[in-house]
Amino acid sequence: MKTKIQEQFEKLYGDGASLFASPGRVNLIGEHTDYNLGFVLPGAIDKAIYVAVKPNDGKVCRLHSVDYDETIEMDIHGEKPEKQWAQYIYGVANEMEKRGALIRPFDMVFGGDVPLGAGLSSSAALESAVGFALNTIYDLGFGREQLAKIGQMTEHNYVGVRCGIMDQFASLFGEAGHVIRLDCRSLEYKLEPFDPQGCKVVLFDTKVKHTLASSEYNVRRAQCEAGVAVVLRHVGGVESLRDVTMDMLDAYKGEMEEVVYRRCRYVIEENQRLLDACAALEKGDYVTFGQKMNGSHDGLSKDYEVSCAELDFLADVARTNSGVLGARMMGGGFGGCTINLVRAEAYADFLEEISDKFSHRFGQTPRIIEVNISQGAHRIA
Ligand code: ADP
Ligand code: MG
DSSP, X not given: OHHHHHHHHHHHHOSOOEEEEEEEEEEOSOOSOGGXXXXXXXXXXXXXXXXXXXXXXXSSEEEEETTTTEEEEEOTTSOOOSSHHHXXXXXHHHHHHHTTOOOOOEEEEEEEOSOTTSSSOHHHHHHHXXXXXXXXXXXXXXXXXXXXXXXXXXXXXXXXXXXXXXXXXXXXXXXXXXXXXXXXXXXXXXXXXXXXXXXXXXXXXXXXXOTHHHHHHHHHHHHHHHHHHHHHTTSTTOOSGGGOOHHHHHHTGGGSOHHHHHHHHHHHHHXXXXXXXXXXXXXXXXXXXXXXXXXXXXXXXXXXXOOOHHHHHHHHHHHTOTTEEEEEEESSSSEEEEEEEEEHHHHHHHHHHHHHHHHHHHSSOOEEEEEOBXXXXXXXX
16 A cells, blocks of 8 residues: 555655555544543554655645545645545644644645544544644654644544544554553543454444434433533532542432433443453453453443444344454444454454354445554654
């Protein structure tokens, strides 16, 4: 992939380009915890966006997307480009200028192998790769945390996606053999060892996206806020579910709807599960880690109710296979992927079992995406 990007650059714009990469990500545990100011546990993966870039002497940028086979010219001080892929580049450049940088025109060729829209955050990989590349070639001096913020604000202000910061954070801060325990309240992070010898991490993409996703997301946010409001009547200073313990929630359970109680319980338990899962990683105990993944799925499915038939089916099949240490839905829910931790010796049979059973039940095979936890944004050449 990276040589293809470089070759294409040479063909279109000549030699002398610098080459950069920034990866997609998975989230091992900690779902719907970000907007409740809890913890998430993402890791960068071995699928990335590659960017070849070089300043030019012209008045505008020349951009080529290898995967869409499209070329455009773009003035970062002119109108926002129509093509979505170019909006990410336009957004990053403009967010950088808002923060005092001067971005002179450049030529850029990019492409990658992060599956689009499958929940691996190809968009964050793109923003992070572009941000990291421009920061380096123009010596802008932004730190990785600022680059993550620039990527997040690109989504908010130029693409219209009001995302959190986990995806950009993982793409920029990832390291091989480690996942990132990110505190979404303080943005403090800690690298946790993740090197399950003899195991593989594999995703099954249901290829469905039920329309409930965005409306139900807003309902969940409101339900969490409702729970916080009840506790706040009794306990001063409570700002989010991060400040609420199970004891507090149980004490004031009678004042909230049963469904609000269950939503809040899930979030509080999920934060604790994540911390327990990290303690297991530090001991190299992947059996316990897998059980926490299973617990996460149960909570998302039964208490938070953001799963769907396809995801539950995949998680159920995984659970009955003794070679699987843990399996859970990943991402916002109502479709997308499950993430599975599987013993290598059981891997081939498990893939076959999942494909057979899923296609028998739903009429199509899930997409299989094997991932390795890898390095975050970096320069290649
Ligand atoms: P994801 O969950 O993968 O982040 P998004 O819808 O947020 O899905 O982002 C996908 C968008 O990001 C694409 O529509 C495209 O505009 C851009 N993108 C991602 N990967 C590439 C790529 N390899 N080439 C060009 N554009 C890409
Ligand atoms: Mg995205």
